[in-house]
Amino acid sequence: MTQLEQRPQSAETAIKFSPFVQRHVGPNAADQQVMLQALGFADLDAFVRAVVPAAILDAEPPVASMPPGCGEAEALAELRQIGSQNKVRRSLIGLGYHDTATPALIKRHVLENPSWYTAYTPYQAEIAQGRLEALLNFQTLISELTGLPIANASLLDESTAAAEAMGLSFAVCKRPDAKRFLVDAAVLPQTWAVLQTRAEPLGVVLELAEPEAFRWDADVFGVLLQLPGRCGRLWDPKPLIEQAHAHGALATVAIDPFAQVLMAPVGDLGADIAVGSAQRFGVPMAGGGPHAAFFATRDAFKRQVPGRIVGQSRDAEGNPALRLALQTREQHIRRDKATSNICTAQVLLAVMASFYAVHHGPDGLAVIARRMVALRHQLESGLRQLGYPVAEQCRFDGLDVHCPQAPVVHRLASEQGYNLRVLPDGASPEQAEGFGISLDECSDSEELESLLGLLAAALGVTPPPPLERGADDETLSGAALAAALPGVPLRQTPWLQQPVFHQHRSETELLRYIQRLVSRDLSLVHSMIPLGSCTMKLNAAAELAPVSWHGFAALHPFAPAEQLAGFERMVTDLERWLAALTGFAGVSLQPNAGSQGEYAGLLVIRAWHQSRGEAHRDVCLIPTSAHGTNPASAVMAGLRVVAVACDEQGNVDLADLRAKAEQHADRLAALMVTYPSTHGVFEPGIRDICDCVHAHGGQVYLDGANLNAQVGLCRPGAFGADVCHLNLHKTFCIPHGGGGPGVGPIGVATHLLPFLPGHPLATCGGDQAISAVSAAPWGSAGILPISWMYLRLMGPHGLRQATAVALLSANYLARRLDAHFPVLFRGEGGLVAHECILDLRGLKRTAALEVDDIAKRLMDYGFHAPTVSWPVAGTVMVEPTESESLAELDRFCDAMIAIRAEAAAIESGAIDSLNNPLKRAPHTLAAVTADHWDRPYSREQAAFPLAGQRESKFWPHVARIDNAFGDRNLVCTCPSVEELAELPSAG
Template identity: 55%
Template structure:
């Protein structure tokens, strides 16, 4: 008999404390109820007066049924629209064992590399794949989408090409339309000139900073770019090529054509369409540009035993470290999708990828022959997968006829139709297209013509661009052909990592909480995953209903008038919000308002989007108690009153407290004509208790990958919706794929709904929790954070507290005095926690020498106590250093983490026992996690940058 779970059970499964756990935790804090704790912690003047007006909570079964009903409203079709999004086949072994596997999707960004060796190897495979296919020596570990990757390339060219930094950026008119729109939007915010032109006709006159070309073009045309790039270099311009990775198995790569930079996405490598995202974009660069490369770069160093080990290289490029000096606002990447794409290449290998590309090209050539035989003219005789067919006045009729046959084509304008073949295209699909064009009178005749035509000569790539160099020669791309081999490889890598499926990850500022299976279940359903972002609107009714409903629920939760879920990362949401403020001021004639105030206590990502939105950052001081310095705020407002655009504040602050003066700060900025941006990174401490749109905010971004349960995926995907007050609604992001999206602001992502594919996760979470469940989650997050702070304060002082000595959803443990007395650093504690089976808390942010802890509402009392026991045990080891039992250099803290190989070594020779090293608590003996490598030397890796797969012999010893 199946027992229907009660609605209350859904929230109960999400929230950790149960039974009398909350009572015991409240007793530790001196409160008799959660209400009393919340009333003491949260300032009364920001509290909302009524419960959230959300639909009643639904059970897991009901929500899954609701999602089935929404999915059924989408029309699955043969997707031959192209324009940057293509039919692909995700190998089931990859879908099941990566996308649907919590060992992969619940991992955090690999800032602690010793416990991230599995996903770092997978990302290094991705980099190697991109480097080989593009013919460029350095690639990053993924960007957000192709359009924003191209925008990043434009900025990279401008800052690297100092002699021509003020010159125009020229875009080939054959670029994807959404790429042109996003690049122009980025240029508009920063005030530099961009021009689109047909570069096959030659370069434009005047000073040029850089050029961006497409290979193949959106029209399908394939031609050599070497001459254009060379001509640009003669005039001092750098060159970027946006390239299709699958096509590059057959086409001369950008690096061999002289490009400085290549960008694009890896969606064709087994990543579903997902209604526009998430894909994993890439950037590869020539030698000399690696230290300017945005986003993350995986490199190879060595551990304490000399074993090669992976880690993130050149981490000072991370935007939250560079702050107002940042050159990019990339924070979240698309790590999970990059892993999928890399494993697609590992599974198929170079021969398999080439065979898929040849099949895609052969299908396009076959269709070209059939259509040409019926009298249709192609715009180009050279193409990889995409045909642009001239159909004077008939485009609408032909695409409608194709749709009636279950095939989506692209109506470019009234006179042209675009067709793109893909990995899943069949001869039957080609016959349906031939029918729609009227190239055959019957289905049987169309099938016969397709069969007879074959991949006819006279069409295709041409001989001058055919690739002659090898790629993917590393053994990893030749060793996992059977499903058994692939399954074991994926399992082996996953076992090297420490993800949320194995242990609590108490990361302050990052909210690593339960990503429920029922929330995850629907994202790979074909009715959601196989929908093209540019499919006709009437085919995507289910998607649009889900998105509109999620936006409405987020509006209610935040107290704002409108929400756009287009930004595909938190940093992009910040950027979109600042653009909305910028455009609002411009609409009122306040062109001079360009100063953005950012308190030192704000979230670390804030400054970079402000710079990229063309704002001048002015930092507001933070006194010793962690609040905003009101005297300095008044001085900064006074000095910039006429230029004040906005203030960016994080609430609760990144110091983990509810500042009681937030309304006062908002009022002061509004009085000077500025807007208030409230960073929603810590919204999980507000949901159901207070609404930023009601206590002074004009705009906020949210992190669906934090507060609303989209998992971190080892560093992405993320979604960063932007929520705005009524007067800013007209400036929400527009649709990059629409030539002029009237009444909307600058687009920030390639597709209208960004990383739509993961939105059902957050929709399901909100639907299952309901108003009461969401509010309970917030209250329990406060309880857990204050319980941990209270239990650990005597061992590691809590740096900042707010009202009644309480914290919000996270606390900062101050190790600076211990470090001064013993030499033990916060980094030592982070590495030692690995031996206890924990991912470290957030290290050195927002204050150097500290650890920021966020247990979240999902941590049960047993798990919280396990973490507390580990920290107290570590404090005991620090006391051993202070007492002279061993020096810090000889201590288990400095020599952590301890690998299995080190523990069984015949030459131990350390000042502490093997048991203290690997079993510092008795509870670890039953279920022990061993880090696969010892402490990694990041500095050595940065000095000797290796960013592609090392040869197997590197690991022999």
């Protein structure tokens, strides 16, 4: 009995493998044996020894550093006990995070629905029309909210969105000496920290000041205003925006979405860019994320917008269809010239926010916003009545008060279950000089009475009389609203008039709308998603369940540390387990995407060089096969990219690496290398690669996108890497969410521990920490329970088993398909790692077929395409993962082989080279059932090419989409009523 066998048949193996392992790993023991036999191996141990280089293969997983695996009930009970250590209080801290009332329908049918959370990024748009429509609704919401015509499909958080705005302003500025960016003194503390992180490597000079004290000179390229400011102040930014424009600077406004509901759109007031967080629109605080940030701008900057834009185009039948627009902005094409390294959005959270807006409509959103203003007005009046020094100024939903009684206020508030903002930011309650209160959607008159009562007690005076019931409702409008927001230009014209925001107010209609969109998307609910480098594995229900628990979902990221004991325990466990699995000394969970992990890791390396008096080291070696975010991240980190060649086998060319390392020895900062390689093989020379870089003074950054081939078998920190980012949304089971959320923590060697990222409002990072890379101290904290559950359920031996089966599945698939689509790269012994690249380039010559033809035809077979034309044009990269059964692997192989037979019919002349099932794929239900059929192949072949498809058929919602037409005619918001009337029917 080997340590990699799955079924526990003895006391020894029962200890090694938890009951959950057989739920996570798709192929059972018998299936594994079939696959091993096909590959010529007697057992899984022998197979693993043949795939993984002996120089890096560990004899066993890190059993001493992790608990053994366990069953679902045990893991859930343990995490529930940990979560019970959190003390959930009513947090009125604000600072960009507010309590919200998530409609139960959206919580159950979106957040907790695997049809939404297991889908992949909508690159194959024909089978992603549901997500794309929900994202188009989000973009429409943001565009209408801000008055700016171009909005993207979300960014990672408000702070990084503000940093992206600064980067865009800097990039489009035509004045070479313009290096100064002015920042409102009322900016959120975490945004200021992230701006500092971004600015320094780019040579941007930040200047923090009150807007009226901004110093305008020719060196200013942009300005950031925060509305309302962290103190709650709201004001008319138009005169200052005009002043910025007069000096040739772009104006960015970070705007609270509910304030923008009432206030005139900042785009109408002259803003060039608007950013913010959609968290208040129905997304729980969740310890700081994940939350969908928004980014809107003028049409002139549409090609510089970071992230993704959903746009409308048309399909082959002339019907409207959605897809991602302007995809040449993507990092894998533009590389070190990319506008940013952001390739991840917060799709699931943007979808939630969009449905929240659909649920409430513009009138409902206005009611909520007006109620917050009314309550703030009453709170302010009550404070003055009690004698608190409240400055005269216009505010939105909150206020700050500086007073000597502040420590008492905070103590009484805590005793009554409230968290107020401690002033100054970052101070302890005992040393507070004031307090801040930010009201939210969940506030009401009863809460105000409670707050005013404790504030009266802090002064030792009689509380004010009870508030008049009903005074906090939607009656605050017209003159009363203008009086409550003096000097603020208010929204005057109707907005969100598109039908989608008015037709689904009843739960019945909204439920049906959500399910209608669900039916248009392919996800893991339907079939395997064999995307190379993306690792679409099982996201178990037991792993996802704790995300909705109140003890985690309701936490404010800046709540007092003593209230977060359970959360900190979970974080500590996760950091320790991840460090053990990767061989590093420590881990930071702050980066909230793989791209952020890359950036953070390079900044840590850069800080280490600076600490040694070697700040001049600025060269980053990157193999030509690297993921496009690698060079984009390096440029953002202030490094200079030097390409390293790859050989014919896809490996790093060691001779070229040595030559480049020698050439740049005096300035070498780092090498970025993906392992296993981007070409899907374990490079045997990885230790030599690391040794070469270290010998020339550099550090090794290992891109952990392919860590699913290593967990439990080998450790990057043990074979030479200094930094590695870990995609928790790939290897460690956080689902992709249709293109986000993600988590991209970094593991680092001992000497880099002091430089792990810190945060201005929490204790984290090293004693020489780089400043924050994300808004929240622990990034997307709300989804960390997923990875904690996965690791706890699997245990070290289960993780090793999963990795071994992932390798086995990829090699089995490569063996079955090689005769039909040659496997382009192999490692020693002719084996691949956890993914393989299939060469389709010959079909272009023999059958006039492009790789997209195969990708679209796969939809007719019920599959999402593998990764298309990356890292080699004209190929597909396939990754089956450990979670897919042998039956599903064979079904995919059968589909690919059948498609090859269809291509052979073209090659032989049996079917037309232009009018055939591949060129006209995918086939919609409308096309197949139409009265007219003008194709020289049967409807049966079009729609049901595999046996058994009639029992379970996924229909693409639209025919093949014309991307070029959509880019030439960019439409990225929902059509109006008038435009809808002119559109042809989609059937």
